[in-house]
Amino acid sequence: MRGADSAVGLATTSLIDASLDVGDRRTRRHVACFILLGLALIVLIGLNVAVGSVAIPLTDLPGLLFGGDTGSTATQIVWSIRLPRLVAALVLGGGLALSGFLLQTFFNNPIAGPFVLGISSGAKLMVSILMVLVAGAGHSVNSAAMIAAAFVGALASMGLVMVLASKVESMAMLIVAGVMIGYICSAITDFIITFASDASIANLHNWSMGSFSGTSWANVQIMTPVMLVASVLVFFLAKPIGAYQLGEHYAHNMGVNIRLFRVALVLLSSLLAACVTAFAGPVSFVGIAVPHLIRWLFRTAKPLIVIPACFLGGAVFCLGCDLIARTAFAPTEINLSSVTAVFGAPIVIIIMLRRRRRA
Amino acid sequence: MVRSLTAPPVASTGPSDPDHGSGADATAAFRATQLSVGYDGHPLIDDIDLDLEPGTVLALIGPNGAGKSTILKTIAKYLAAIHGAIHIDQRCVADMTNRDLARKVAVVLTDGLKPDLMTCYDIVATGRYPHTGRFGVLGPEDRAQVRQAMDLLHAWELRDRDFGQISDGQKQRVLIARALAQEPQIIVLDEPTAYLDVRYKLELLAILRQMAKRRGITVIMSLHELDMAQKIADLVVVVDGKSVVAQGPPSTIFRGGRIDQIFGLTDGSYDPLFGSLEFGAPVGDPExxxxxxxxxxxxxxxxxxxxxxxxxxxxxxxxxxxxxxxxxxxxxxxxxxxxxxxxxxxxxxxxxxxxxxxxxxxxxxxxxxxxxxxxxxxxxxxxxxxxxxxxxxxxxxxxxxxx
Structure with a gap:
């Protein structure tokens, strides 16, 4: 008991320590922002459970979850549909934001993200190929294989973008290259989906536009550990990421093994983006917008703060967007990416305008 | 000051040195032996031999593209030495881990550092990287070092300012404080005076000199300003893109028309006495x-x-x-x-x-x-x-x- 207490105490002090450097004002801001994000998360979780085509009062929830009444429709809706979907939005949203943060660090480009760089589309292409092949052979695709295929696709796109990035040293060209790769992958995916008219492929179309719908507990059991482990690993990279923010030369001089570090960044950002794509399809703008919102909200770039905050922020952003996607035009569901774009794209425009003004 | 200079490969450096080529001195802070530097296995400059006591100020001069940065990058181990070895404190740099090297050598680069949302304090604190634990959280000792470094460079009052919002001279001071917070024995600076106006230039070089003499930190830098190099350096190394053309104390390098020769000055000349660049005489009969x-x-x-x-x-x-x-x-x-x-x-x-x-x-x-x-x-x-x-x-x- 005491051990646990002191561990919590240590974690708290080290968190405060990290920001105490430049005064209490910043620490207070960070604590307040974390509390704000935490509250937003709780509220959105509540809303996601309660709101929908069947409204479920929150007061009924304990009964639904822990009462023995497993047969009722309300229990079914909460347990088999809304809860797994909610967990997916939370975990995948958090991971997606982290992936964007890593890519922005890697390319030193403020508008890098898994979607604009074509990494999500690469993952999407590989997953659809896998699904068409396996479904065509009459089997169902398991989650691990989906993630693996998505990872291969993500790495292939990332590799291509990196080759192009090394040829042209321009931030804008990097994005153009990524967008083009994304279009090519999407075109091939559409082609595959069009000609594979099998009934089981029908929902592929839905997935390829980005959606958390149809998430099962089996999916959640796979995606959660993958995303959490990857996110914890990212957190452990906080120190070298901080050094890398000063540029490669300085990071090297501080003792960072640049090659190893870059490999770790590529693998982790691709894995995070791939896992999201495997389950929810390509989701736009979360990866770009959330890290910026977080830095703006917390007024810091310290990875030790930004990494956990990005995860929380991504979760909040995706829970909110998914809620809107489900309920805005119910019973028709709109694409998740449409909603994330509506909120994310203006943020990207604001970032670019502000940069321009500063430069 | 400079204790021994091994004979340079090309041209003479003035006074001959009795201690040449011999070697190991327990007090050498930095030694390069038969060093070749360059890119992708292609040597650009060969046979660099240096032997520096702690507290030496070395100025690398030479025309643009002569390989000054290449030498500095090799010293910081950003580039691998193509041939030969660098020893710091009797230890071969090639065998040192990045972290060990980071505790010995700190760099100050000129190319625009544009970090987002970092205060000057944050920038200086990054210098503690090789001394902090897994998450880079600063302890009391780290904070004391950051404070001390910032005080020394009169940068403490900048601590809460955004690094992107301060002047070039202030940035340079913060970056040197950052290097100092790393507690190195050697500071490597690439054109530290570029972008600085005269006042900051003087201030900066005075600080470097003070660091070298009072704290025994060896300063290795490339300089554009010949007059500054002449006044601040204990040892001047001249490179021309192929080799070390000359090395020695300023008194031997800045003599006669040597500088004019090295830089290929045809429209004028460098005046070692005035420390100034002079145009040539107008052509024609006196009017x-x-x-x-x-x-x-x-x-x-x-x-x-x-x-x-x-x-x-x-x-x-x-x-x-x-x-x-x-x-x-x-x-x-x-x-x-x-x-x-x-x-x-x-x-x-x-x-x-x-x-x-x-x-x-x-x-x-x-x-x-x-x-x-x-x-x-x-x-x-x-x-x-x-x-x-x-x-x-x-x-x-x-x-x-x-x-």
């Missing part, structure tokens, strides 16, 4: 004769050079400031050995030269014993009806608009 001495002619010489008016001057005394400059700027200099009264021969030469000129400028208000005969010269000019001016600005009316 103006300048009577000067005791430093009174400097402004006039420069002004004539600027207007591209060839001129003769005299009678000057050797070792006079005017004589020193006139030798670079005048078409003809009539001079007398130092401390000697002006001889008939010199006066005669001056007289002849003056007669061919269209105007005479006299920079002197009064004459002393040793240059009394310049007064004669002036009187002769007046009586011969030559135009005698006291200031260059009057010259335009005399010479008219020049083509």
């Amino acid at each position: 103006v004769f300048v009577i000067a001495g005791g430093g009174s002619g400097i402004a006039t010489y420069r002004a004539l050079q600027q207007r591209a008016v060839p001129f003769a001057t005299g009678v000057l005394h050797e070792a006079d400031l005017d004589h020193h400059l006139a030798m670079r700027l005048a078409s003809r200099v009539i001079a007398e050995p130092a401390f000697e009264p002006i001889s008939d021969a010199s006066l005669d030469q001056a007289r002849q030269s003056m007669a061919t000129c269209r105007a005479v400028i006299c920079c002197l208000d009064q004459f002393g014993t040793i240059n009394a005969r310049n007064q004669e010269l002036l009187d002769e000019a007046r009586s011969a009806g030559q135009t005698v001016l006291t200031d260059v600005s009057q010259l335009d009316q005399v010479l008219g608009t020049r083509a």
Whole structure:
């Protein structure tokens, strides 16, 4: 008991320590922002459970979850549909934001993200190929294989973008290259989906536009550990990421093994983006917008703060967007990416305008 | 100061060194032996031999693209040495881990650092990287070091300012504080004075000098300003893109026309005494004769050079400031050995030269014993009806608009 207490105490002090450097004002801001994000998360979780085509009062929830009444429709809706979907939005949203943060660090480009760089589309292409092949052979695709295929696709796109990035040293060209790769992958995916008219492929179309719908507990059991482990690993990279923010030369001089570090960044950002794509399809703008919102909200770039905050922020952003996607035009569901774009794209425009003004 | 300099491969460096090539000295902070640097296995500069005591200030000079940065990058192990070895504190750099090296060598780079949302304190704190734990959280000792470094560079009051919002001079100070917080034995700086105005330039170099002498930190830097290198460095290494052309204390490097030779100066020359770059003399026969001495002619010489008016001057005394400059700027200099009264021969030469000129400028208000005969010269000019001016600005009316 005491051990646990002191561990919590240590974690708290080290968190405060990290920001105490430049005064209490910043620490207070960070604590307040974390509390704000935490509250937003709780509220959105509540809303996601309660709101929908069947409204479920929150007061009924304990009964639904822990009462023995497993047969009722309300229990079914909460347990088999809304809860797994909610967990997916939370975990995948958090991971997606982290992936964007890593890519922005890697390319030193403020508008890098898994979607604009074509990494999500690469993952999407590989997953659809896998699904068409396996479904065509009459089997169902398991989650691990989906993630693996998505990872291969993500790495292939990332590799291509990196080759192009090394040829042209321009931030804008990097994005153009990524967008083009994304279009090519999407075109091939559409082609595959069009000609594979099998009934089981029908929902592929839905997935390829980005959606958390149809998430099962089996999916959640796979995606959660993958995303959490990857996110914890990212957190452990906080120190070298901080050094890398000063540029490669300085990071090297501080003792960072640049090659190893870059490999770790590529693998982790691709894995995070791939896992999201495997389950929810390509989701736009979360990866770009959330890290910026977080830095703006917390007024810091310290990875030790930004990494956990990005995860929380991504979760909040995706829970909110998914809620809107489900309920805005119910019973028709709109694409998740449409909603994330509506909120994310203006943020990207604001970032670019502000940069321009500063430069 | 510099204890031993091994013989450079090309050209001589002046005084020969008895201690050459021998070696191991327990106090050497930095040693490069037979070092070749370059990119992708292709050597750019070969046979660099250096042996520096703690607290040495080394300035690397040479034309643009001569390999100064390549040498600095190799010292920071950002580039691998192609041949030869670097030892820091008797330990071979190639065998050191990045972290170990980071505790010994800190770099200060000029190329624009544009971090987002980092205060100056945050920037300096990154210097503690090799000393902190897994998450880089600063302990009391780290904070004390950051504070000390920022105090030393008068950067503490900048601590809460956004790094992107401060001036170039302030940035440079913060970056040097960052390097200092790393507690290195060697600081490597790439063109630290680029982008700085004169005031910051002086301040910065004074700080570096102080760090080297008081704390025994070895400073290795590339410098654009020859005059600064001449004044601040204990050891100057000159590279020209192929090899180390010369190395030695400033007194041997900045002598005669060596600098002109190394940089291929054809339109002018570097003046080691003034520490200044001077244009060459205007071409042509003298049009103006300048009577000067005791430093009174400097402004006039420069002004004539600027207007591209060839001129003769005299009678000057050797070792006079005017004589020193006139030798670079005048078409003809009539001079007398130092401390000697002006001889008939010199006066005669001056007289002849003056007669061919269209105007005479006299920079002197009064004459002393040793240059009394310049007064004669002036009187002769007046009586011969030559135009005698006291200031260059009057010259335009005399010479008219020049083509």
